[in-house]
Amino acid sequence: MPKIDLIAGTRPNFVKIASLINAIESSDKSFEYRLVHTGQHYDASLSESFFKDLELPEPDFNFGIGSGSQAEQTAGIMLNYEKLLRKNLPDLCLVVGDVNSTMACAITAKKMGVKVAHVEGGIRSNDLKMPEEINRIVTDSIADYFFTTTTSASRNLVNSGHSQESIFFVGNTMIDTLKRFENKFRRPGIWSELSLRPQEYFVLTMHRPANVDEKETLKSFLTEIINHSEDKKIIFPIHPRTSKTLDLDEIINSNLHIIPPLGYLDFNYLVKNSLGVITDSGGITEETTAMNVPCITLRDNTERPETVEIGTNDLIGTNPKNIAPAIKKILTNNWKKGQLPDKWDGKSGERIISILQEILVE
Missing domain, CATH: 3.40.50.2000 (Glycogen Phosphorylase B;)
Structure with missing residues (x-):
């Protein structure tokens, strides 16, 4: 055989x-x-x-x-x-x-x-x-x-x-797995700890070297996100690479909640129920498109252009000043409507x- x-x-x-x-x-x-x-x-x-x-x-x-x-x-x-x-x-x-x-x-x-x-x-x-x-x-x-x-x-x-x-x-195939397990997504512990409610918080992920390896670069991203998210909580499952750079004492804010990485079912529960996602990941842009969740991507390019052209993703570049207008679109319910790519x-x-x-x- x-x-x-x-x-x-x-x-x-x-x-x-x-x-x-x-x-x-x-x-x-x-x-x-x-x-x-x-x-x-x-x-x-x-x-x-x-x-x-x-x-x-x-x-x-x-x-x-x-x-x-x-x-x-x-x-x-x-x-x-x-x-x-x-x-x-x-x-x-x-x-x-x-x-x-x-x-x-x-x-x-x-x-x-x-x-x-x-x-x-x-x-x-x-x-x-x-x-x-x-x-x-x-x-x-x-x-x-x-x-x-x-x-x-x-x-x-x-x-x-x-x-x-x-x-x-x-x-x-990423979407195969997402669809197969969507009804098994589970609330992570942070949900009850922070009394989270659907569409009342953002999910943040950052791990790309250009964004997280330099302390001041990472700090400027986080400052812009915190300053323009109004009263919404920001849930940040932190990547090991990012945690090496981040000085927690310099980023203290009652709305930013840094937590350990989550399992697949827990993380996607958070994403599905969020107001929007801010990320520099490629795969997450596919999952947010499939779940029709607004997604802000902190990159200058993407290998998944369909998530921008068809889906719910917006590629805003790596200038932190682009974050405020993107978040405002989500907060004012002016985000584009996405569609599912073919197949x-x-x-x-x-x-x-x-x-x-x-x-x-x-």
């Missing part, structure tokens, strides 16, 4: 992989799979909560790579995956997203003669200062099959010289597995 490796290393990866595993388990199981966790996100308690929340099986392999520089993580993942492949080659290596694990396993598999499929292929920010953009370009340059979230991503691949026959527009219907994983079944029996 054909066998594929499903590669995941970070929490967003698990959300995408959950869709695929659910589709495999619901199919006639014409191929086997190994779930390979590189351990790139190394918070054990949070990783465990994601596996439980998303009803994922225990990984067949966990490399436990942990923190380190870009080169250290990439090299560690490649060395571990190569050892695994030397013992047992799959028929296909399937990678998702754009993290170091994606690129590292794609390169390793390809050099070992294993074909590579890339879920979320073709998306581009056209900003080579982003490590993720480099990972995308490298992975797409060597992959054999591409599963795209939008027709614009498919077009990017064609323009890069890939054949139409290798590109499959299937939709967004973001909860069936992307099913489409991918159906295509893989055909590929693997060729």
Whole structure:
């Protein structure tokens, strides 16, 4: 029976992989799979909560790579995956997203003669200062099959010289998982602690190096957000990278509530019921579009333009002075009405597995 490796290393990866595993388990199981966790996100308690929340099986392999520089993580993942492949080659290596694990396993598999499929292929920010953009370009340059979230991503691949026959527009696996678990979202503890009410607070997330690594830059963002959110509470599940920079003594405000990172079901409950989200994440802009929640993105570019052109996201750049007018639009109920992009219907994983079944029996 054909066998594929499903590669995941970070929490967003698990959300995408959950869709695929659910589709495999619901199919006639014409191929086997190994779930390979590189351990790139190394918070054990949070990783465990994601596996439980998303009803994922225990990984067949966990490399436990942990923190380190870009080169250290990439090299560690490649060395571990190569050892695994030397013992047992799959028929296909399937990678998702754009993290170091994606690129590292794609390169390793390809050099070992294993074909590579890339879920979320073709998306581009056209900003080579982003490590993720480099990972995308490298992975797409060597992959054999591409599963795209939008027709614009498919077009990017064609323009890069890939054949139409290798590109499959299937939709967004992140949205599969969101739709599947939406009725299981749960109130986090902070809800009752702060007596939160629907549409009466903002959710804030920040983790990109350009936004959080310099103390004064981060402080200026937070000051603008606090000063222009009126009496609305701001719930800030803080990323480990951000917490290293933030001096809590300098950002004291009764409306800003900094909390530890949340599990998938808890976090999305907060997002779904919020007045709006302020973020520099790409994946969250997809989820807010799917849930029709206003989203302000603190970036100069995005690899997910459909969330701006069709969805509820507004890309306001990285000038903190742009924050006030954006928040005002939300507070005065003047935010744009979003729509769901084509094929973001909860069936992307099913489409991918159906295509893989055909590929693997060729």
